[in-house]
Amino acid sequence: MTAILQQSLPREMAERRPLPGIAPLDPATWLRVDEAFAAQMAERARLLAGQRDDVIAVTEGAGPAVDELLQFVLDWLAAHGDGYDISEKEVRRPDGVTVPLDRADPMGTLGHLVQEDLCLMEKRGEEHVLTAAVLCFPASWRLAEKIGRPLTAIHVPVPEYDAGLARRVQRLFDGVQPGRPLWRFNALNYVDPVLHQPRSRVQPSETADLPYLRSERQCVLRLPRTRACVFSIHTYVLAR
Template identity: 60%
Template sequence: MILQTSLPYDVLSPRPLPGIAPLGDDPWFLVDDAYAAQMAERARLMATRRDDVIATDSPDTENVTKMLETVLAHLPPGFARSGETVSCADGRRVTIDPTDPFGTLGHILQNDICLMEKRGDEHVLTGAVLCFPASWRLREKIGRPLTHIHIPVKSYTDDIARRVQRLFDGVRPGMPIWRFNALWYEDPALFQPRSATAPRPLTEVGKTPYLRSERQVLWRLPESDAVLFTIHTFMLARSDVPGSAGAA
């Protein structure tokens, strides 16, 4: 069981969908009290279930290079790059492998990272490291546009889909935007893949023991139509969620 004990935002005050706000001066990436444990789990998943957590669909080589360099240029405090090696917040040293960019980043950051490239009228998921899926499968979504990725999310209406695509089109280099979500879970496991044909079962708010929240940041790669969608997953016991029934 890997849990955080706090959140850096008020999770019980959601914004109207799609809930986007400017990130401003806040860091693109965070490090929290579960960093070491989450990174150990990420390493285990990439070693034993790589095909489930890393996938690509012919991403543009230049965009992938930009992704790797841009992320490494925005590492949070506690990290240091020296040549082709990154020293991490838990003391590990990770070698930067340009032939495995998603695997490299997956060993450095808590974040899952999705590369969305413009193909036609929509942004399409062309590459990702997704160790902590929240009730979806990377293999079902790779190579698919935004509208397909959000099936079977009932709240993702056609109007919301159009607004989200406009956000992807409008996000500017150096001006990231962010949102968060919040779902109550019975199971605190971080790796929870689920097929789109088997939707997540309904849970009754106030009775499930764990809150799962994702801090999602969107930022455009320089001189590109490609957007990075990064996901920092928090899992808290109900007693650690301020304002929730059962909180200490």
């Protein structure tokens, strides 16, 4: 398979920041369309058609938040999505592909609309839990191992995610307000540029000086009605 690569990272992702590296985000800049859009969307379509159970998960009770997320994305695209044309029944993307609006399959529809993977985090007891996701481009984690689990379990076995950082991240999810999203980014070295890289959570990530840089622009925002948090991931892969 031909590698799907971007040529460069956005300027704001050029310098590493201490964990958790959170900064305010202009809501109008939430979702991105970059030079790899058409190729990444084609790969998403392939995964959604052939490996749906690996890339989509929705837990019982997540329906209201999932429905709100689809409408939230449609409203955002109507206001800020350059190159999108939205009608009641379909969406024409910037690459010219038309996506039917299937409200009976919100996460599947979202997977065909935007470059970002989208994870829903809802408060269950003391922690936010991953209740639904469309995750086509995992970076060394499996959706099946994380769905329905709280933040602390999701981040096992990330070495930097100690008890202190876990408290800070939970406070972040508790505190994010509608209309005031946050963002961060990471950067990892990989030997393989393939976008869909699930691994068992007991396997380590690749940390050596390897030929590909993989960086994720991660945003956190709160849906106003259900109060669910959306964790979005825009994946960049560059050859070194």
